[in-house]
Amino acid sequence: MSSAQETALACIDSIQPLLSAWTRTIFDFGETAWREYQSAAWYVDRLKREGFSVEVGSGGMPTAFCAHWTNGDGPVIGMYGEYDAVPGNCQDAATVKRPRDGLGAEAGGHTDPHSGLGIGSLGGLLATKAAMLEHGIKGTLRFTGEPAEKVRGSKPIHAAKGYYDGLAGMISFHPFYMLPLCNTARWDTHCGAAYSMIYRFVCDEPESWGRAANDAAPIPQAHSAVRAPGANDALMMMYMASKALRDSMLTHQGGWSISEAILTAGQATADNLPAGLAEIQYMIRVPTIAMAEQVTAVLDRNAEAAAKMSGCRYERHWVSKSRPGLANHAMANITYQALSTVGAPQWNEEARAIAREVQVNAGGEATENPFIDELERLIAPQEAEAILRRDLPPSQVNSTSDDYTDMSWHAPTSRFYVARPALRAAKGHTYPAWVMNALGGIPATIDPMVTCASKTVALTALRLLEDKAARDAAMDEFVERTGGGVGGANWIAPLCDYEPPINFRWPEYVTTPRGRDWWIPAASTA
DSSP, rough: OOHHHHHHHHHHHHHHHHHHHHHHHHHHHHHBTTHHHHHHHHHHHHHHTTTEEEETGGOTTOEEEEEESSSSSSSSEEEEOOOOHHHHHOOOOSSSSSTTTTOTSSSOOOOOOOHHHHHHHHHHHHHHHHHHHHHHHHOOOEEEEEEEEOOOOOHHHHTTTTTTTTSSSEEEEOOOBBBBBBSEOOOOEEEEEEEEEEEEEEEGGGGGGGGTTTTTTSTTTTTTGGGGOOOHHHHHHHHHHHHHHHHSSSOOTTEEEEEEEEEHHHOSSSSOOOOOOEEEEEEESSSSSHHHHHHHHHHHHHHHHHHHHOOOOEEEEEEEEEEOOOOHHHHHHHHHHHHHHHOOOOOOHHHHHHOOOOOOTTTOOOOOOOOOOOGGOOOOOHHHHHGGGGGGOOTOOOEEOOOOOGGGGGGGGEEEEEEOOOOOOTOOOOOHHHHHHHHHHHHHHHHHHHHHHHHHHHHHHHHHHOOOOHHHHHHHHHHHTSSSSOOTTOOOOOOOOOOOOOTTTOOOOOETTEEEEESSSSSSOO
């Protein structure tokens, strides 16, 4: 380990109480996709205080940012933070099931948790900066704020607009979310493609539905107009047709998925009018772009048919088009070596006592060690790769989805995972979702992950800055895999050909005469 790396580790130890408090701050904001106003503002303010220049609203996204700090000419290293939460998962940092103060369960809450993801990366960033200053290391740090990851939102847009260009390396951290990806780095099988779109059905002229049969009606919008199908009918036909055809869109293998969410419905303010507007969002997770295009073509046909049958028109609006990931063994090795130096996170007796309390309150039995064994162990990338591939067809080169993959086509990228707290369960018992959410907010249980991630990010960044041979090996592999680097023969260009989808009715917090509340009011204040 270099002296600069030792400095970075000492820095993280010294600011650990701050990292803990900051993690809890973002956790309590609980803001969801495209509406992370407080969270983004907090990061921007913090980064400015730390001496970074910050572009606010980067890529045309109000809750995105891009921060830079330079210590002279040298390599540019990329890191990033995410901070979006998930609707319907409002959970306090407590050992019992309860929403955060003043809110209902429908409000946003951190599930992955991105609260710890962002602060883990921020801690690594600040420690790298401190070491660069103390040891005179030349180079630049770039830190992007990435909203709306749960809908694969910002990274395809940032990529298309050049925010990942010119990097010597990009460091991508995520809390572990499935075994064997626990305290390891991705090797060959990176995340796949993801498409997301909103189909909007609009009923402009419901009166035209019965015009031929009732030309003499003196008032076009008579009470009988409600009998005309409207946007809700179109949406339901789209929903049911796509459900019925799902088995035929793609074969059932490899873990691909299509999911949908109805964003808005109704819109009518009188009982004698059909709905004028309804929207449904689809998220497609597949290994390849070709498969995503195949599913999109079916959905387009379904939307057109549903609109025609119901006397409506439809619009398709992109939320995300992200590319499958590109492996880089050199980067994976650099990051896993850093993680091995730091060691897997460890949970002390305070954390274990809290976890036992959660076990009991969630209907389980308290155990001497309430955490699953893998959380405190490292697993080599190659070993994790072999386990991951056991259930995948040999021809499938990608699995699951996450939009960090867009970064991997612009710079050598490492993707690593650190264990988040997860409880062991007796055979046949399943813990409810609030358990993981709560453990992601309680300082004693989430801090070990944040600290480990911060140290791994810092050691990786400093290795890239100080070790030209390691840095060159990562870039050489990137050039080889892309067939010449950015624009090369094997390179996949950004798929983003749309504006940021910020103007839809995304769930959000609102200010009302009742005070600040979720857009679905809490039962106690409704």
